[in-house]
Amino acid sequence: MVTKAEQAVQDADVKRYAGERENDIARADGERKAAEKYTEGRDLANQVLGQSQAFMTIRKIADTSALLKxxxxxxxxxxxxxxxxxxxxxxxxxxxxxxxxxxKTVDEGILNLTVLGPDALEAMQSMGIASxxxxxxxxxxxxxxxxxxxxxxxDVGDKEAVQELLEDMVVxxxxxxxSAAQREETYKQSMEALNALSETKNRRMDELAIENEKLRGGIKQGDINPFIQEVESEKGQIIIPLMRLKARACALEAKFTQGDKVDRAEYFALxxxxxxIRDELAQAMDAAYNAGAPFQASIANAS
Incomplete structure (x- = not known):
C-alpha cells in the first residue's frame, strides 16, 4: 500500500517530467521556427542574388521591383x-x-525608392530622367x-517639362x-557694429568716470581743449556705425511698408x-554733462 508521502513524491516526479517534456517541445519548436526563418531568409537572399547574376544589369537593378527586393x-x-x-x-x-x-549604386537606388516612391521613380526612370x-x-x-x-x-511622360520644372525650383x-545667407551676414555685421558701439560707450563712460574724479580736484580753463578734440575725434567712430544701422533699418522698413517679403526678426532686432543705443547714448551724455559740473565750478572759482 502506497503511503501519502510516497504518493506525493510520485506526483511530483510526474509533474516534473511533464514540465521537462513541455520545455523540450517548446525548445524544439523554437529551433524549428528559427531554422525555417533562416532558410526562408537565405533562400530569398539567394533567389535575389541568383536572379541578379543571371539577367540583371545595372539598369535592371535600378528597376523598382528589383529595388524593392x-x-x-x-x-x-x-x-x-x-x-x-x-x-x-x-x-x-x-x-x-x-x-x-x-x-553605393544600390544604396542610391533604394534611397530614390524611399524618398520618391515606387510609382514616381518608375515613371521618371521610364522617361529617362538621369541620376x-x-x-x-x-x-x-x-x-x-x-x-x-x-x-x-x-503623367504624360514629358521629360523636358519635368527637367525644366526641376531646374526652376533648384534655381x-x-x-x-x-538671400538667407546675405540676411544672416547683414545681421551679423549689424550685431558686430552694435557690440562695437556698446564697447566704445562703456569704455568712454569708464574714462569719463576717471576724468570726473580728476576734475573734482580743480582744473584750469585751458585744459578743456584736449577734451574737446578727443570728443570730436571719437564722434565719427560712434556716428558712422550708428548711421549704417539706421540705414539698414530704414531699408527694411521701406520694404516692409510696401508689402515686400522681409525678415521681420531682423527688422525688429535692428x-x-x-x-x-539711443538710450545708452543719452545715459552717456548725461554722465558727460554731470562730469563737467566740477569743471564748471572750478572755472567759476578761478574767475
Whole structure:
C-alpha cells in the first residue's frame, strides 16, 4: 500500500517530467521556427542574388521591383545568411559585388525608392530622367518635390517639362539660400557694429568716470581743449556705425511698408538695437554733462 508521502513524491516526479517534456517541445519548436526563418531568409537572399547574376544589369537593378527586393534584403540583413566558400559571412558590400554593381549604386537606388516612391521613380526612370536629376529632386523640400511628382508632366511622360520644372525650383531655392545667407551676414555685421558701439560707450563712460574724479580736484580753463578734440575725434567712430544701422533699418522698413517679403526678426532686432543705443547714448551724455559740473565750478572759482 502506497503511503501519502510516497504518493506525493510520485506526483511530483510526474509533474516534473511533464514540465521537462513541455520545455523540450517548446525548445524544439523554437529551433524549428528559427531554422525555417533562416532558410526562408537565405533562400530569398539567394533567389535575389541568383536572379541578379543571371539577367540583371545595372539598369535592371535600378528597376523598382528589383529595388524593392534588395531593400528588403538589406533592411532585414538577409545577405548575412549567405556564406563564402571558406565559410565567411557575406557583408552588404560583398552581396552587391556579387550582383556586379557597387553598394553605393544600390544604396542610391533604394534611397530614390524611399524618398520618391515606387510609382514616381518608375515613371521618371521610364522617361529617362538621369541620376543627377533624381539627386536634385531628393534634395528639394517635400512640398516642392510633391509638386513635381504630382505634375501633369510626369503623367504624360514629358521629360523636358519635368527637367525644366526641376531646374526652376533648384534655381529658386538656390536664390533663397543666397538671400538667407546675405540676411544672416547683414545681421551679423549689424550685431558686430552694435557690440562695437556698446564697447566704445562703456569704455568712454569708464574714462569719463576717471576724468570726473580728476576734475573734482580743480582744473584750469585751458585744459578743456584736449577734451574737446578727443570728443570730436571719437564722434565719427560712434556716428558712422550708428548711421549704417539706421540705414539698414530704414531699408527694411521701406520694404516692409510696401508689402515686400522681409525678415521681420531682423527688422525688429535692428529697431530694438537702435532704441537701446539711443538710450545708452543719452545715459552717456548725461554722465558727460554731470562730469563737467566740477569743471564748471572750478572755472567759476578761478574767475
Amino acid at each position: 534588395l531593400s528588403f534584403v538589406k533592411e532585414n540583413k538577409l545577405y548575412r545568411e549567405i556564406k563564402t566558400a571558406d565559410g565567411q559571412q557575406f557583408t552588404w558590400a560583398m552581396y552587391c559585388d556579387a550582383l556586379n554593381v557597387s553598394y 543627377r536629376d533624381l539627386r536634385k529632386l531628393r534634395k528639394l523640400p517635400e512640398e516642392d518635390r510633391q509638386i513635381i511628382i504630382e505634375s501633369q508632366a510626369i 529658386r531655392h538656390a536664390k533663397e539660400r543666397e 529697431q530694438a538695437a537702435l532704441d537701446s
